[in-house]
Ligand SMILES: Nc1ncnc2c1ncn2[C@@H]1O[C@H](COP(=O)(O)OP(=O)(O)O)[C@@H](O)[C@H]1O
């Protein structure tokens with residue numbers, strides 16, 4: 001696998017987009033569909049032409065495209081987006097191939113090869129699978145192919161599916177250490193309230209404090225998208241908190257955005273750029289258990305970035321093995337960090353509250369290790 005790209009993002013403002021080495025661009029169903037719910041070949045061709053502008057100036061592009069379910073509706077004689085999972089999956093299974101055929105045709109005009117990468121959350125939750133996904137995507141990019149990513153809807157279940165492709169795109173941007181995440185929707189920017197009810201544009205979001213007065217709607221007027229603005233802002237926040245700026249605008253504005261014009265909403269990157277592994281711990285790994293720790297341990301682990309020692313653990317729950325991901329909560333139950341635990345849930349109860357020296361003396365020197373090493377802990381920003 002190639003070396004993780006830990007250098008800072010090259011994108012600090014819209015005008016820096018021209019210098020981006022790698023961008024993850026996500027387009028939602030509402031931007032790819034016609035009024036009757038089918039795929040709009042014109043919209044898709046326009047997007048591909050815009051992405052080609054990026055590629056021609058040397059930017060690697062990964063496209064996260066929704067639209068499989070929409071593309072499958074007409075061939076199956078379905079009038080509108082189905083509500084039940086089985087029919088959605090059937091529509092996606094029919095539509096995904098058609099969607100990719102449209103992309104293949106559109107990119108072929110520019111002699112560009114496309115590839116299809118279908119992911120489930122499971123793929124990114126298990127470390128070996130996420131490493132494989134990363135390696136495949138890196139290889140595709142190095143070979144000059146454009147990865148077109150979507151959720152593997154046909155096999156995903158409610159329990160394991162990504163909330164939506166906005167989140168999938170943010171996680172893909174993290175995985176690939178992109179310079180920015182671009183979210184293209186049917187709305188030209190984030191508004192401080194529903195745009196059709198007089199909301200005003202928010203051009204810049206520096207952090208969660210800028211979102212305090214903002215009302216986010218769930219479903220767009222087109223009715224074909226799944227997440228509305230809530231999931232877009234969550235995705236932007238995931239990226240930004242991992243050092244990757246995010247830009248939100250409408251698909252027709254993409255060209256102007258790529259040229260550095262002041263369109264859309266820019267979510268400034270905060271915090272340190274995390275390696276793919278830290279991002280995995282923070283956002284993907286499915287926690288197998290929970291450790292509740294006291295105030296002193298919160299200060300050491302969350303604020304002081306030190307390892308978690310046994311003496312600070314008040315309670316634990318769950319069934320986990322050594323090296324499994326667990327959540328670290330404070331006394332109030334708020335998740336403050338995640339980490340890869342060094343002991344199993346069978347070993348830990350007898351160790352609780354004891355000092356490292358005591359553990360070494362009573363259980364042997366192999367128990368003198370921290371419960372979670374500082375390198376395996378990722379702090380979680382308090383959610384919106
Ligand atoms: N505060 C807000 N700012 C901008 N758009 C909003 C806001 N609240 C709700 N929306 C709606 O969110 C919609 C975009 O979400 P969605 O339909 O899921 O798009 P996509 O298919 O691109 O994922 C917009 O059409 C807009 O009407």
Ligand SMILES: N[C@@H](CCC(=O)OP(=O)(O)O)C(=O)O
Nearest residue numbers: 029066067068069164165226
């Ligand atoms: N994977 C699904 C789309 C899921 C989704 O998040 O849709 P959207 O909110 O329109 O980006 C599909 O291809 O139809």
